[in-house]
Amino acid sequence: MADPDGVALDERKWALRREMRARRTTLTDAERAAASRAVAWHVLRHLPCRERPRISLFWPLAEEIDTRPLLHILYALGAEPLLPRMQGKGRPLVFHRWSPDLPLVQGPFGVMEPPPELPPVLPEIVLAPLLAFDRRGHRLGYGAGFYDRTFDAVEAAGGAPLRVGLCFACQEVTEVPVDETDVPLDLVVTEEGPVVLRPTSGLS
Numbered sequence: 542m543a544d545p546d547g548v549a550l551d552e553r554k555w556a557l558r559r560e561m562r563a564r565r566t567t568l569t570d571a572e573r574a575a576a577s578r579a580v581a582w583h584v585l586r587h588l589p590c591r592e593r594p595r596i597s598l599f600w601p602l603a604e605e606i607d608t609r610p611l612l613h614i615l616y617a618l619g620a621e622p623l624l625p626r627m628q629g630k631g632r633p634l635v636f637h638r639w640s641p642d643l644p645l646v647q648g649p650f651g652v653m654e655p656p657p658e659l660p661p662v663l664p665e666i667v668l669a670p671l672l673a674f675d676r677r678g679h680r681l682g683y684g685a686g687f688y689d690r691t692f693d694a695v696e697a698a699g700g701a702p703l704r705v706g707l708c709f710a711c712q713e714v715t716e717v718p719v720d721e722t723d724v725p726l727d728l729v730v731t732e733e734g735p736v737v738l739r740p741t742s743g744l745s
């Protein structure tokens with residue numbers, strides 16, 4: 542697929558992924574840690590965490606928001622934190638309950654995941670990692686299409702999760718290139734606070 546100036550959509554997405562990875566690399570460890578604490582605070586303050594939702598996080602890769610303190614706090618609050626597991630290329634992620642004593646196993650791309658023998662759980666809130674987002678709610682990930690497929694699969698199974706991006710404020714762009722499989726986010730939470738993207742999210 543090509544846009545009017547002839548640059549294929551895929552090429553524009555890969556160029557933006559490279560640019561956003563480079564931008565994220567410029568954060569210092571101290572900035573990353575402070576932003577991660579602020580993001581955790583905004584999630585607890587603005588999402589319905591006291592209703593103890595089944596809420597999916599992700600085990601962070603080196604340069605992503607550090608979600609581990611938030612996982613522990615949600616668990617302590619009596620919420621049901623979940624982590625995703627890959628079932629293979631081209632397949633949706635499946636979610637399993639996480640607790641502090643759960644031994645994780647290393648999956649593809651070095652991602653730490655719950656072991657496969659646990660029962661699958663449908664999330665009510667999905668906190669998704671991303672490389673870039675825009676104010677229309679479009680999200681750019683690492684390019685495997687895992688989260689778009691997962692949002693479709695959860696809905697097909699009867700779920701209607703709140704779709705939330707979790708990232709650094711520097712990952713906002715004017716326009717993410719999208720194709721027809723892109724499932725928009727309801728909101729994004731950065732260290733600066735929540736960015737509400739769809740009024741239907743019920744949050745302000």
Ligand SMILES: Nc1nc2c(c(=O)[nH]1)N(C=O)[C@@H](CNc1ccc(C(=O)N[C@@H](CCC(=O)O)C(=O)O)cc1)CN2
Binds near residue numbers: 625686687
């Ligand atoms: N923490 C985390 N867990 C996740 C995701 C994610 O983006 N982050 N995923 C989202 O779909 C799924 C895994 N999919 C992935 C697909 C590609 C790459 C990838 O290309 N990784 C880079 C290294 C990235 C980094 O260190 O920042 C690589 O292998 O070069 C990673 C995860 C499920 N779990």
Ligand SMILES: Nc1ncnc2c1ncn2[C@@H]1O[C@H](COP(=O)(O)OP(=O)(O)OP(=O)(O)O)[C@@H](O)[C@H]1O
Binds near residue numbers: 685686687723
């Ligand atoms: N629901 C879906 N069904 C079939 N193909 C899909 C679906 N969602 C995404 N894809 C395909 O997967 C590929 C990667 O999608 P995309 O560029 O949106 O990934 P991404 O959002 O950057 O990655 P991720 O969600 O893994 O972080 C594209 O070719 C896209 O068409």
